[in-house]
Amino acid sequence: MELNRLTAHQLLELIKVNSIESQEIISFLEKRIKEIDNKLNAYVRKDRTVDVKSEENTEGFLKGIPISIKDNICTKWLPTECCSKILEGFLPPYDATVIEKLKSYGAKIFPLKTNMDEFAFGSSTENSYFGPTHNPWNLECVAGGSSGGSAAAVASDEAIFALGTDTGGSIRQPASFCGVVGLKPTYGRVSRYGLIAFASSLDVIGPITKDVYDSALLLNIIAGYDPRDSTSVNIEVPDYLKALNLDIKGIKIGIPKEYFVEGLDKQVKESLDEAISVFKKLGAECREVYLPHTEYAVAVYYIIATAEASSNLARFDGIQYGYRIKQKNLISLYKKTRGQGFGQEAKRRIILGTFTLAHGYYEAYYLRALKVRTLIKNDFDEVFKEVDCLVTPTSPTPAFKIGEKIRDPLKMYLSDIFTISANLAGIPAISIPCGFTKNNLPIGLQILSSPFNEEMVLRVAYNFEQNTVWHKIKPKL
Numbered sequence: 020m021e022l023n024r025l026t027a028h029q030l031l032e033l034i035k036v037n038s039i040e041s042q043e044i045i046s047f048l049e050k051r052i053k054e055i056d057n058k059l060n061a062y063v064r065k066d067r068t069v070d071v072k073s074e075e076n077t078e079g080f081l082k083g084i085p086i087s088i089k090d091n092i093c094t095k096w097l098p099t100e101c102c103s104k105i106l107e108g109f110l111p112p113y114d115a116t117v118i119e120k121l122k123s124y125g126a127k128i129f130p131l132k133t134n135m136d137e138f139a140f141g142s143s144t145e146n147s148y149f150g151p152t153h154n155p156w157n158l159e160c161v162a163g164g165s166s167g168g169s170a171a172a173v174a175s176d177e178a179i180f181a182l183g184t185d186t187g188g189s190i191r192q193p194a195s196f197c198g199v200v201g202l203k204p205t206y207g208r209v210s211r212y213g214l215i216a217f218a219s220s221l222d223v224i225g226p227i228t229k230d231v232y233d234s235a236l237l238l239n240i241i242a243g244y245d246p247r248d249s250t251s252v253n254i255e256v257p258d259y260l261k262a263l264n265l266d267i268k269g270i271k272i273g274i275p276k277e278y279f280v281e282g283l284d285k286q287v288k289e290s291l292d293e294a295i296s297v298f299k300k301l302g303a304e305c306r307e308v309y310l311p312h313t314e315y316a317v318a319v320y321y322i323i324a325t326a327e328a329s330s331n332l333a334r335f336d337g338i339q340y341g342y343r344i345k346q347k348n349l350i351s352l353y354k355k356t357r358g359q360g361f362g363q364e365a366k367r368r369i370i371l372g373t374f375t376l377a378h379g380y381y382e383a384y385y386l387r388a389l390k391v392r393t394l395i396k397n398d399f400d401e402v403f404k405e406v407d408c409l410v411t412p413t414s415p416t417p418a419f420k421i422g423e424k425i426r427d428p429l430k431m432y433l434s435d436i437f438t439i440s441a442n443l444a445g446i447p448a449i450s451i452p453c454g455f456t457k458n459n460l461p462i463g464l465q466i467l468s469s470p471f472n473e474e475m476v477l478r479v480a481y482n483f484e485q486n487t488v489w490h491k492i493k494p495k496l
């Protein structure tokens with residue numbers, strides 16, 4: 020049996036009856052990566068030899084099952100470079116809280132990190148210093164972004180499961196493009212300690228998995244309060260696997276009208292309509308709802324996210340981390356290092372963010388964006404008084420061609436139109452496979468619910484998955 024093809028829960032079942040060593044699973048993954056990753060580029064720095072002292076406890080619950088980690092989550096003594104030249108060679112001296120937790124549960128941190136857009140800026144993984152990740156379903160297409168490496172690795176069985184991060188859709192959109200499950204938890208549900216910040220009020224770490232069961236299993240491990248992250252929330256973490264046992268009879272599903280508009284791909288729309296009829300068959304009540312401020316989400320997001328990014332990236336100055344161009348005077352060291360260390364998109368965001376925070380523009384842009392963000396959040400608060408969850412497409416289109424949008428940032432930004440609102444409002448949302456286009460590209464469906472109601476999101480997703488076959492279909496590589 021090819022162990023790399025299994026999910027974490029399938030491996031756990033197998034380990035119960037057979038003694039499988041962590042190393043066996045890793046060997047299967049390594050073989051797979053050797054075979055196909057030159058085509059996909061889901062992992063970075065594959066030629067690197069890693070020599071990390073293993074601190075893992077393979078006796079824990081996960082029994083040494085390997086997990087793949089996005090390149091912006093700190094892993095002790097394992098390069099963490101955000102796929103940026105400016106962090107070249109950065110070795111964190113500590114683990115992110117999620118990594119500590121995974122290790123304490125007996126996970127093995129896979130020594131290669133997954134590819135991503137530089138500092139998670141992007142929707143296609145084309146902004147990576149290490150080149151784009153290709154979509155396992157069609158190598159000419161993008162894998163989505165910014166967690167494109169994690170999504171492609173999971174979809175192509177180069178990983179058992181993975182962690183991604185989501186600031187405006189970076190877990191859900193690549194999951195939808197690659198035909199896997201991506202969960203963005205509520206802001207504050209999972210510690211951000213050790214996540215290299217993009218936009219601190221929006222960033223969340225979450226699971227990218229082959230099915231919904233693994234998503235719940237992984238969330239059980241990484242969720243919870245962390246005194247080292249002042250924005251993590253100190254409330255009880257339920258057992259997310261328990262939520263999967265419940266059916267969805269009588270559950271009220273809202274279908275937001277604003278998400279079914281011009282620009283929505285016809286085949287995506289058809290898959291969504293079919294999915295809605297599945298929910299109805301399972302006894303859910305579906306009704307149209309309204310989120311009137313949706314049209315402002317992209318604009319608001321790109322003001323807030325770039326403002327926060329410009330401030331977060333100020334620390335990369337060639338002094339403390341990674342890349343440095345030595346100069347006689349300090350200012351020119353900063354200039355040279357930052358000028359050469361950051362890629363185009365990072366520079367664009369630093370400039371945009373600095374502009375909207377500048378004296379004289381702050382009120383007109385940043386402050387106004389914050390106010391509209393509140394209106395967007397209020398829309399969700401209102402709607403969740405009426406319905407238990409919302410169902411929407413994850414992305415208006417399936418995966419697009421590599422190179423298609425990279426020269427037109429506005430077009431690229433618009434591909435996040437359905438995922439961004441969840442980050443602005445801080446609510447949980449999942450993307451699960453719900454069909455394929457005629458050209459055999461996966462289509463994703465998004466389920467959103469009220470803050471800290473991941474149970475509802477997972478429960479509705481699981482019921483759908485158990486009654487459809489989409490998650491079982493694998494790319495031919």
Ligand code: GLN
Nearest residue numbers: 139141185186187188189
């Ligand atoms: N595509 C969005 C952006 O470029 C979201 C990225 C993310 O979630 N990290 O900002």
